[in-house]
Amino acid sequence: MILQIALDTPLRRVFDYRPPATLPGEANPAPQLGVRVRVPFGRRQLIGILVGITGESAIDSGKLKSALAILDQQPIVDSVTFDLLRWAAQYYHHPLGEVFAAALPVSLREGQPTQHGTEWWSVSDSGRQELSSPSDRRAPQQRAMLAWLAQRGSVSLDDLDETFKPAHLRALAVRGWVTPQTQTAGAASEETPGVVVPDTAASAVSLTEHQAESVAAILATLPGFAAHLLYGVTGSGKTEVYLRVIAAAIAAGGQALVLVPEIALTPQLVERFRRRFSAGVVAVHSGLTGVERRDAWRAAHNGEARIVIGTRSAVFTSLPKLALIVVDEEHDASYKQHEGFRYSARDLAVVRAQRAGVPVVLGSATPSLETLENAATGRYSKLRLPHRPGAAQAPQMSLVDLRKHGGDQGLSTPAMQSMARHLKAGGQVIVFLNRRGYAPSLFCNACGWVAPCEHCDARMTLHRRAQQLRCHHCGAHGAVPVICGKCAQPLNPVGQGTERVEETLARLFPGAPLARLDRDTASARGAVQSVLERVHSGEARILVGTQMLTKGHHFPEVTLVVILDADQGLFASDFRATERLAQTITQVAGRAGRELRPGEVLIQTEFPEHPLLNRLLTEGYEGFAVSALEERREAGWPPYSRLAMLRAEAKDSAALDAFLRAAADASARLKDAAIKVLGPASALIARRADHFRAHLLIETVARSGLQRFLKDWLPLVERLPGPPGLRWSIDVDPLEVD
Ligand code: ADP
Ligand code: ZN
Ligand code: ZN
Numbered sequence: 001m002i003l004q005i006a007l008d009t010p011l012r013r014v015f016d017y018r019p020p021a022t023l024p025g026e027a028n029p030a031p032q033l034g035v036r037v038r039v040p041f042g043r044r045q046l047i048g049i050l051v052g053i054t055g056e057s058a059i060d061s062g063k064l065k066s067a068l069a070i071l072d073q074q075p076i077v078d079s080v081t082f083d084l085l086r087w088a089a090q091y092y093h094h095p096l097g098e099v100f101a102a103a104l105p106v107s108l109r110e111g112q113p114t115q116h117g118t119e120w121w122s123v124s125d126s127g128r129q130e131l132s133s134p135s136d137r138r139a140p141q142q143r144a145m146l147a148w149l150a151q152r153g154s155v156s157l158d159d160l161d162e163t164f165k166p167a168h169l170r171a172l173a174v175r176g177w178v179t180p181q182t183q184t185a186g187a188a189s190e191e192t193p194g195v196v197v198p199d200t201a202a203s204a205v206s207l208t209e210h211q212a213e214s215v216a217a218i219l220a221t222l223p224g225f226a227a228h229l230l231y232g233v234t235g236s237g238k239t240e241v242y243l244r245v246i247a248a249a250i251a252a253g254g255q256a257l258v259l260v261p262e263i264a265l266t267p268q269l270v271e272r273f274r275r276r277f278s279a280g281v282v283a284v285h286s287g288l289t290g291v292e293r294r295d296a297w298r299a300a301h302n303g304e305a306r307i308v309i310g311t312r313s314a315v316f317t318s319l320p321k322l323a324l325i326v327v328d329e330e331h332d333a334s335y336k337q338h339e340g341f342r343y344s345a346r347d348l349a350v351v352r353a354q355r356a357g358v359p360v361v362l363g364s365a366t367p368s369l370e371t372l373e374n375a376a377t378g379r380y381s382k383l384r385l386p387h388r389p390g391a392a393q394a395p396q397m398s399l400v401d402l403r404k405h406g407g408d409q410g411l412s413t414p415a416m417q418s419m420a421r422h423l424k425a426g427g428q429v430i431v432f433l434n435r436r437g438y439a440p441s442l443f444c445n446a447c448g449w450v451a452p453c454e455h456c457d458a459r460m461t462l463h464r465r466a467q468q469l470r471c472h473h474c475g476a477h478g479a480v481p482v483i484c485g486k487c488a489q490p491l492n493p494v495g496q497g498t499e500r501v502e503e504t505l506a507r508l509f510p511g512a513p514l515a516r517l518d519r520d521t522a523s524a525r526g527a528v529q530s531v532l533e534r535v536h537s538g539e540a541r542i543l544v545g546t547q548m549l550t551k552g553h554h555f556p557e558v559t560l561v562v563i564l565d566a567d568q569g570l571f572a573s574d575f576r577a578t579e580r581l582a583q584t585i586t587q588v589a590g591r592a593g594r595e596l597r598p599g600e601v602l603i604q605t606e607f608p609e610h611p612l613l614n615r616l617l618t619e620g621y622e623g624f625a626v627s628a629l630e631e632r633r634e635a636g637w638p639p640y641s642r643l644a645m646l647r648a649e650a651k652d653s654a655a656l657d658a659f660l661r662a663a664a665d666a667s668a669r670l671k672d673a674a675i676k677v678l679g680p681a682s683a684l685i686a687r688r689a690d691h692f693r694a695h696l697l698i699e700t701v702a703r704s705g706l707q708r709f710l711k712d713w714l715p716l717v718e719r720l721p722g723p724p725g726l727r728w729s730i731d732v733d734p735l736e737v738d
Helices: 079-091 096-103 125-132 140-152 166-174 209-220 238-250 267-276 290-301 312-316 345-356 369-376 413-424 498-508 527-536 577-589 611-635 653-669 703-719
Strands: 002-006 015-017 036-041 044-054 120-123 154-156 178-181 226-232 255-259 281-284 307-310 322-328 359-364 381-385 396-401 428-432 441-444 461-463 468-470 491-494 514-517 542-545 558-563 600-605 642-650 676-688 691-700 727-732
Touching (some): 002 036, 002 096, 015 036, 044 096, 079 096, 079 345, 096 312, 120 140, 120 166, 125 140, 140 154, 140 166, 166 178, 209 226, 209 238, 209 381, 226 238, 226 345, 226 369, 238 255, 238 267, 238 322, 238 359, 255 312, 267 281, 267 307, 267 527, 281 290, 307 312, 312 345, 322 345, 345 359, 369 611, 396 611, 413 428, 413 558, 413 600, 441 461, 498 514, 498 542, 558 577, 577 600, 577 611, 600 611, 642 653, 642 703, 653 676, 653 691, 691 703, 703 727
Parallel strands (some): 226 359, 226 381, 255 322, 281 307, 322 359, 396 600, 428 542, 428 558, 514 542, 558 600
Antiparallel strands (some): 002 015, 002 044, 036 044, 120 154, 120 178, 461 468, 642 691, 642 727
């Protein structure tokens, strides 16, 4: 019997091992796929996942090493998730071991038991070897403990005393001399009732007609796979629909998975779930400590957690009783992992639902064009929430022509007047600008010099409060020069960042307390929470911020939204730039007038006649989407074609180019007529952190064609010689192509 183990290494293969040696008389049942196995790897020990058992290995049997220990009796994830991970590794052409590593909390990767309760430890094979032939004369205490443990068979932490402390046990574990044992009896199999009591007062809200129809349509597909697009304008009550269908789906003991773009930015959402369901709601996100993360994972795995709310990687949470998946704000770019294992959690949620045979609800006010196309072709059902409930109205949107209206530091006169009016009437105001820092460049009027980043093809951003120039691409920072590096004349900050806008607003509206939300103000723990609280309590009257403002916030008193600069995305080269701009504008605008007070939105632009802006104003996102899809069809972009990108970077630009050309040549040799390989082309930021960056774009109209091609092509690319320090990666269904 040969064990095939997926190990967390960048190699695109699994590793063969013999099963661990057994003691005489000890039975050795075949392990189940999906258990963790500790193996020797070079001079280290690694923990991997058993992904296959075969009879023979390509490796000479004399060279085949034995695994050290099998850590689990049961697979560490439910069977659908196990298959999903293997499928994802194939689809995204990423090493399986790294895929598992991305899915599991660190503590599990390090070998901690998958169940809580008592942790049992016993002597491992290498521990037994150590006892019979000590390799190390030091650490007598540890060996004494090992002997004691070998005598007892196994111990739990409770069995330890003054002589043998938990720290000693951990030291033994680090050496691989003991292994934890999962107590699967009890915890995993026994049904934890996980009291879920819907809060009756909250559920007494009577649904609007459209909400009721959506709920009924989703519940009609239960149980069984179906994908639903819940297309509801901002503030239309999508969350209420989620809550209702989840209550029904888990009533019979099932579990629900809710994916959200960013939990730190939407604490309200988790709160709403906690209020509605009295128990069993678990949030998983990057802010958790290792222990919290492990406990959340265990609660999901053993069924105690009935509702798991999490960001991107939560799509891999082990949920043996999964009954429903919700993906909130499905269009959000944060569902796509941008480095390493480049998966789309939104897309994987649909695959997972399909494999688990459960419904998935994709909710958004601004669905991605891919999802709209899936709804148009009938693959997804389309459920509409066209209005806000009750008296709340869609906000009134208008354009402000920046060429006609002068202003003060990027704020036009009409915008200032509107702000004054709304503030006077007791409303709150949001000012949106998707650029943090004080000013995007530091400029010499005399000779035209602009402070550059020395490591990137980019300018430094001035951060005035921090007294620094910072590069937003590589993180480089330095002191702020006072005079021009070339001609010694004084330098001027040019353009607007949120920090500068905050300064301007403080001067213009001295009586209105300000709050700012961007990555600079949100970096400290709890900072986001306190900014949001200042807005909710009404203390802050003006909220300035970036993209972070678009994420589903519900501020009842906001009546005016000013978009300072709509033009950033209008002429960008990426084919998704206009889609992103339309989504951003619609989402920010959607923060205005969400309850009783009517909302107003002002969009400042130098191109008021631009068709995109006009269509968005007259026909809304829906009208925009129709014409945007038409353009995509004509140009042959997704969703009417499939893309993959081979990105590479190296310090030597000529060698980088040669590598990509060789990769393109290798693709030509495959003679796949359906595949177009475009490039090499330089990345938008052609040099970042002293590395040149370029890519090939692979395009085809058939999905399976792309998969087949990548499967044949990537092994050829892997064998190409590259310059030292070359790094490359494949991105299937890339979100950004420049
Ligand atoms: P979305 O998720 O679509 O942006 P929310 O679910 O946050 O919208 O709902 C917006 C507001 O409308 C919330 O204050 C919510 O409590 C309220 N709401 C939702 N459904 C109803 C309803 N059926 N009747 C009255 N108010 C509702
Ligand atoms: Zn100068
Ligand atoms: Zn830089």
